[in-house]
Amino acid sequence: MSLRLRTKIAYGSGQIAETVKSTGFDLFLFFYFTQVLGLSGALAGTAVMIALTFDAVTDPLAGRLSDNWRSPRGRRHPFMYAAALPLALAWFGLFMPPHGLDQIGLFLWLTGFAILVRGAMTLYYVPYLALGAELTTDYHERTSVASWRGISGVLGATPVILIGIPLFFPETPEFENGLLNPAGYPKVALCGAIIMGTAILICAWGTRDRIPTLPSAPDKGQRTRLRDDAAAAWSNVSFRALFIGTMLVAISIGVVQTLNVHLNVYFWRLPSSAIAFLATGALIGWIVGIVLAGPMHRRFDKKPTIIVAALTASLAGNIAVAAKLAGVFPEQGTPLFVPLILFLLFVGGAASGMAIITGGSMMADVAHQHAMRTGRNQEGFLFSATAFTGKLSVAVGYFIAGAGLDLIAFPLQSEPSQVSADAVTRLAWLNLSACVFGFISIYAYRFYCIHDSAPPAKRPDALASPLS
Incomplete structure (x- = not known):
């Protein structure tokens, strides 16, 4: 049975919380602690790696706990409600270190609050992902659920980038780039805390009517050991393909x-207003990729879609940097400079959006197949296991970037005017080195073997929107 639109919208809104957190980490946090507060790149990378490693280890535990939780509000909703306030408070504290901290003090503050933020997010996000897999058992309806989650994620990132940067970080005579102004970061902290807490509560409240239809926790005598769950998951070829592919992409x-942000400020020499404007290319691309995911799944199925999307995302994100290093990219100030960057960001965003939606839909298929084979509904554990490798690999990525x-x-x-051209070139090469992992992930995805049983010519609504 198809889900009601209201349910999909309510569920999708929950992604806003995770997207605001991820966008804040990627866009503001590392740059704030290194370039604004002066924390060593290696220490900043190590701090985030420690927090991500802690987060990755707790993901399977949170998934297993919610899989086996019994309450009048079901298995997932109690954790979603419980995480809202701690997450908001931890996020606010993350960006408010006391003045005068030395390198060790900044390192400990970043490590401690990053762990609190990610721990609270884990308490919410793993049950949230599992809830999405349980809302429907239909092969293509899962893509629709994942698409609403993706659209909401874009809506969460949009105000952070398009409104937050020009509003909180305008250029001033004192700072060449507004992102170097420390006065904007407390505003990021407060707004992010409010948005994340509100999004979680809307999602949990808006999907509460589905609780009676969701799978319930097994009886105590039917529960299995953690290592048995892990062994059963690892024996699934499609799960292994997603697990390894996610790990490589995440690095x-x-x-x-x-x-x-380092690249935008120092390599491209963009003001904060231009960074916000160019980000619209990626955001619009994300929406296009999300909308196209469903038709692509119906026309070509999910595995070919994710392989092409991963390859395109890896290339689009690095072509402009490589072309500029080779001296063939238009110079700043020429007519093609901004439109070309905007176009490549759009292509990369579209490919990334399609890959994210496809991966989420594929994992829901794996969870359904696992339940059919084993008789155990362990969506929480399976999604958390993939999140585990993703976050652990992102931790490695942060460390590589910081140490680099x-x-x-x-x-x-x-x-920007104080940084030498040689240092900027080395920064660009450090960024380009990451695409190798994206290319290798394509080989891992080839082993995924769950597919639509209907041939392309007989698949219903081959061009239907994934949001339907």
Whole structure:
């Protein structure tokens, strides 16, 4: 039975919380602690890696706990409600370190609050993902659910980028780039805390009527050990393909997103207003990729879609940087400079959006197949296991980026005009190194073997919107 539109919208709104957190980490946090507060890149990367490793280890535990939880509000909703306030408070504290902290003090503050933020997010997000897999058992309806989650994620990132950057970080005579102004970051902290807490509560409240229809926790005598769950999951070829593919993609994403603001400020020499404008290319691309995911799944199925999307995303995100290093990219100020970057960001965003939606839909298929084979509904554990490898790999990506900044001797707390051309070139090569992991992930995805049983010519609504 198809889900009501109201249910899909309510569920999708929950993604806003995770997207605001991820966008804040990728766009503001690393840059704030290194270039604004002066924390060593290696220490900043290590701090985030520690937090991500802690988060990755707790993901399977949170998934298993929610799989076996019994309450009048079901298995998932109690954790979603419980996480809202702690997440908001931890996020606010993350961006409010006391003045005068030395390197060790900044490192400990970043590590401690990053762990609190990610721990609270895990308490919410793993049950949230599992809830999405349980809302429907239909092969293509899962894509619709994942698409609403993706659309809401874009809506969460849009105000952060398009409104947050120009509003909180305008250019001033004191700072060449507004992102170097420390006064904007407390505003990011407060707004992010309010948005995340509100989104979680809307999602939990809006999907509460589905609780009676969801699978319930097994009786105590039917529960299995953690290692048995892990062994059963690992024996599934399609799960292994997603697990390894996600791990490789996450390393690539971790490096690129950690260095993204550095690249925009120092390599492209963009003002904060231009960074916000160019980000619209990626955001619009995400929406297009999400909308096209369903038709692509019906026409070509999910595995070919994710392979093409992963390859395209890896290439689009690095072509402009490689072309500029080779001296064939238009110079800043020429008519093609901004439109070309905007176009490549659009293509990369479309491919990334399609890959994310496809991966989420594929994991829901794996969870359904696992339940049919084993008789156990363990969506929480399966989604958390994939999140585990993703977050652990992103931690490696953060560490590579942070240690790489120190290795190339990139200057801290410097205006763009004060950084040498050689240092900027080394920064670009450090960013390009990440695409290797994205290319290797394509080989892993080839082993995924769940597919639509209907041939392309007989698949219903082959061009239907995934949001229907």
